[in-house]
Amino acid sequence: MDLTxxxxxxxxxxxxxxxxxxxxxxxxxxxxxLPGNEVGLLQLAPNKDPLYLNISGSHLAIxxxxxxxxxxxxxxx
Amino acid sequence: xxxxxxxxxxxxxNTGKSSVFNHLTGLNQKTGNYxxxxxxxxxxxxxxxxxxxxxxxxxxxxxxxxASSLDENVVVELLLNKxxxxxxxxxxxxxxxxxxxxxxxxxxxxxxxxxxxxLVINMSDRMRRKGISIDTHKMEQLLHTKVALVSARxxxxxxxxxxxxxxxxxxxxxxxxxxKKIDQDYFESLERTFSNQSLYKLWLVxxxxxxxxxxxxxxxxxxxxxxxxxxxxLKRLQQKETIKRYQFINNVLKECYEKDSSKATDLRGKLxxxxxxxxxxxxxxxxxLLSIFQALYDWSSxxxxxxDASFVQLSxxxxxxxxxxxxxxxxxxxxxxxLGGIVIFVPQIAMLFLFIAILEETGYMSRVVFIMDRVMRxxxxxxxxxxxxxxxxxxxxxxxMATRNIENWKERLVxxxxxxFTTCSARLPVxxxxxxxxxxxxxxxxxxxxxxxxxxxxxxxxGMALLAAxxxxxILPQNQTSYFVVEMPNYRxxxxxxxxxxxxxxxxxxxxxxxxxxxxISILLWVLASNGPGETFKNAxxxxxxxxxxxxxxxxxQLSAYKLEHSYLGIIGKGIEPAIKPLGYDWKxxxxxxxxxxxxxxxxxxxxxxxxxxxxxxxxxxERMAAETYADGSPVFTLAxxxxxxxxxxxxxxxxSTLAIVRKETNSWRWPAIQLITMTIVAxxxxxxxxxxxxx
Numbered sequence: 001m002d003l004t005x006x007x008x009x010x011x012x013x014x015x016x017x018x019x020x021x022x023x024x025x026x027x028x029x030x031x032x033x034l035p036g037n038e039v040g041l042l043q044l045a046p047n048k049d050p051l052y053l054n055i056s057g058s059h060l061a062i063x064x065x066x067x068x069x070x071x072x073x074x075x076x077x
Numbered sequence: 078x079x080x081x082x083x084x085x086x087x088x089x090x091n092t093g094k095s096s097v098f099n100h101l102t103g104l105n106q107k108t109g110n111y112x113x114x115x116x117x118x119x120x121x122x123x124x125x126x127x128x129x130x131x132x133x134x135x136x137x138x139x140x141x142x143x144a145s146s147l148d149e150n151v152v153v154e155l156l157l158n159k160x161x162x163x164x165x166x167x168x169x170x171x172x173x174x175x176x177x178x179x180x181x182x183x184x185x186x187x188x189x190x191x192x193x194x195x196l197v198i199n200m201s202d203r204m205r206r207k208g209i210s211i212d213t214h215k216m217e218q219l220l221h222t223k224v225a226l227v228s229a230r231x232x233x234x235x236x237x238x239x240x241x242x243x244x245x246x247x248x249x250x251x252x253x254x255x256x257k258k259i260d261q262d263y264f265e266s267l268e269r270t271f272s273n274q275s276l277y278k279l280w281l282v283x284x285x286x287x288x289x290x291x292x293x294x295x296x297x298x299x300x301x302x303x304x305x306x307x308x309x310x311l312k313r314l315q316q317k318e319t320i321k322r323y324q325f326i327n328n329v330l331k332e333c334y335e336k337d338s339s340k341a342t343d344l345r346g347k348l349x350x351x352x353x354x355x356x357x358x359x360x361x362x363x364x365x366l367l368s369i370f371q372a373l374y375d376w377s378s379x380x381x382x383x384x385d386a387s388f389v390q391l392s393x394x395x396x397x398x399x400x401x402x403x404x405x406x407x408x409x410x411x412x413x414x415x416l417g418g419i420v421i422f423v424p425q426i427a428m429l430f431l432f433i434a435i436l437e438e439t440g441y442m443s444r445v446v447f448i449m450d451r452v453m454r455x456x457x458x459x460x461x462x463x464x465x466x467x468x469x470x471x472x473x474x475x476x477x478m479a480t481r482n483i484e485n486w487k488e489r490l491v492x493x494x495x496x497x498f499t500t501c502s503a504r505l506p507v508x509x510x511x512x513x514x515x516x517x518x519x520x521x522x523x524x525x526x527x528x529x530x531x532x533x534x535x536x537x538x539x540g541m542a543l544l545a546a547x548x549x550x551x552i553l554p555q556n557q558t559s560y561f562v563v564e565m566p567n568y569r570x571x572x573x574x575x576x577x578x579x580x581x582x583x584x585x586x587x588x589x590x591x592x593x594x595x596x597x598i599s600i601l602l603w604v605l606a607s608n609g610p611g612e613t614f615k616n617a618x619x620x621x622x623x624x625x626x627x628x629x630x631x632x633x634x635q636l637s638a639y640k641l642e643h644s645y646l647g648i649i650g651k652g653i654e655p656a657i658k659p660l661g662y663d664w665k666x667x668x669x670x671x672x673x674x675x676x677x678x679x680x681x682x683x684x685x686x687x688x689x690x691x692x693x694x695x696x697x698x699x700e701r702m703a704a705e706t707y708a709d710g711s712p713v714f715t716l717a718x719x720x721x722x723x724x725x726x727x728x729x730x731x732x733x734s735t736l737a738i739v740r741k742e743t744n745s746w747r748w749p750a751i752q753l754i755t756m757t758i759v760a761x762x763x764x765x766x767x768x769x770x771x772x773x
Contacts (some may be wrong), residue, residue: 022312025484026144026145026147030140030143031179032323034323043330043350045353046452049451050563052353052562052565060564060565061450061563066561
């Protein structure tokens with residue numbers, strides 16, 4: 001099964017694998033959300049939404065809905 | 078040739094761009110709006126070495142030149158329009174040392190427009206703590222520009238920035254990225270059609286809705302028809318461009334930037350774990366809000382009472398000391414109380430902006446956005462709506478302007494429409510004076526009862542805003558997918574200079590903008606109150622003298638009451654009395670309400686004017702209101718009528734300036750009209766229910 005950012009647990013990190021750019025705001029891409037970059041989940045708001053991420057050094061929050069469009073792979077895979 | 082240089086200050090949000098601007102210009106700055114839109118425009122003058130002067134323009138913060146909001150669009154528009162009088166001779170890109178990689182994306186885009194571009198790396202004081210080292214010489218070579226390491230906090234490196242600006246003519250304008258590499262076919266066909274234009278500029282114009290050259294754009298679209306691509310194709314190209322730019326940036330940073338993570342301290346992580354915690358995050362947020370309101374109430378009453386009393390005295394003095402040819406009555410009864418009605422707000426507005434500025438500067442606001450997003454979404458709002466709603470407690474106008482960073486139009490519109498329900502500072506004096514009249518100064522469970530009622534009204538405002546948002550969310554159609562990307566900046570200690578300048582600027586703009594309206598209305602009211610139509614008004618002394626009950630002692634008082642009743646103002650008030658009687662108001666309050674439709678804050682001033690006409694006794698407004706009775710001797714301001722009046726002010730749309738801003742931000746008269754009508758109906762019904770309930 002394909003893992004998405006929404007499957008990450010707090011404190012985990014992974015590598016961004018792929019995403020459909022049409023499903024994402026350009027701003028997210030500009031802030032470093034690009035295939036191959038590292039992403040870590042720092043914190044979850046109540047109801048696990050939004051997600052507080054560290055994407056290759058950029059600290060930002062996105063909603064769970066957006067996170068389900070970003071596929072990830074575990075480090076070293 | 079003029080020696081003035083145009084400088085544009087550009088940068089991502091949260092890079093300390095404003096601090097750099099404040100250091101460059103000092104107090105030599107002014108704030109205005111871009112024509113036609115309400116994006117704030119900050120300009121200042123900076124003296125450079127060798128007698129050169131630079132006009133510095135502080136552009137809105139943006140992450141890239143792919144504009145997705147009005148603020149960002151301003152930046153793109155200016156940089157694409159060489160004919161603009163503000164077009165920069167040199168661009169200064171302000172970046173933050175910890176987010177350098179991301180900040181450089183914008184830098185490369187601006188450099189590719191062939192504008193001389195200086196790179197400022199701010200917050201250099203954090204380098205050691207974060208284990209960062211930078212080889213600036215190497216970086217200058219790789220980026221073909223000048224780099225300045227700056228610490229705005231410690232006021233270091235500003236001199237270097239000035240040197241670089243002064244020497245802008247020596248800077249290379251070599252591009253960072255060969256745009257053709259993104260898609261050879263596409264860009265070469267573009268080049269063939271528009272042979273004499275910069276490809277990157279063309280690309281920017283194609284990919285975004287840039288207003289500046291609508292006509293030119295149309296023409297271009299027509300010619301361009303054969304190489305038009307679908308939006309999704311263009312978006313893929315944009316992604317490709319971003320990847321290419323990051324490749325370039327990574328190659329640069331590899332050679333001149335080092336970060337030793339083991340030396341970094343993790344204060345951010347520790348604070349985040351508490352401030353964004355599921356339980357503690359909310360508890361802390363609630364405590365912060367509560368403290369702000371308590372402080373606001375406790376600290377503002379003393380200066381407000383002082384201002385109130387001072388203006389009464391000033392008015393007394395004016396009446397007796399100003400020579401008659403200078404119209405002492407107009408000055409003492411119209412202008413001075415009017416001015417008093419403006420100045421009385423200053424302590425509160427300054428204090429509110431103090432708190433808001435601190436919350437913003439520390440980075441705490443973003444955490445509030447984060448923890449509140451889910452809750453707000455239930456009401457059709459976004460976490461980003463929290464800032465406008467909280468700012469709304471100062472004034473709806475900046476609050477509505479603050480909705481601009483909500484990307485989703487529906488969420489933004491709902492926020493704009495409901496923000497005026499939050500208790501703005503203009504309602505505060507109305508509440509304060511009514512609460513002190515009708516609510517006893519007692520303590521319940523250790524809490525001040527008056528303060529408690531005030532808090533209830535604040536909560537009522539938020540509650541109604543959320544309820545209205547929920548209803549609007551259900552009614553309005555969803556028109557686009559909702560995107561939500563919020564940067565979580567580092568925690569910082571606020572810079573005193575920034576906070577003070579924010580307070581000064583906001584207070585000044587309130588005093589000047591709202592003050593004009595208030596003063597004009599106060600004068601108009603005085604004229605309307607001291608003049609009346611026909612013989613009944615002119616023959617007032619004779620008419621009053623005829624009255625059987627009149628004695629020498631009461632003659633003056635009865636005369637002034639008679640005059641007011643038969644003045645133009647009295648006629649208006651009496652005209653609407655049947656409509657407002659069920660709410661518990663008399664015609665004098667009616668006048669205050671009518672005049673408040675221009676701006677709420679006029680209420681107290683209006684009552685002051687109305688009650689002052691013909692009054693010689695030295696009394697404060699409050700004492701005068703408490704003494705006001707109906708013909709049968711029962712007081713006008715009771716618990717029922719007071720609460721009813723507060724309910725009316727809580728919900729009615731009584732602010733012309735807000736309506737004007739909503740018109741600007743939504744680009745249509747439809748939404749302000751809906752706001753005005755709906756809110757007034759809601760206010761009327763709530764006030765009616767309140768009065769009837771408490772009169773039982």
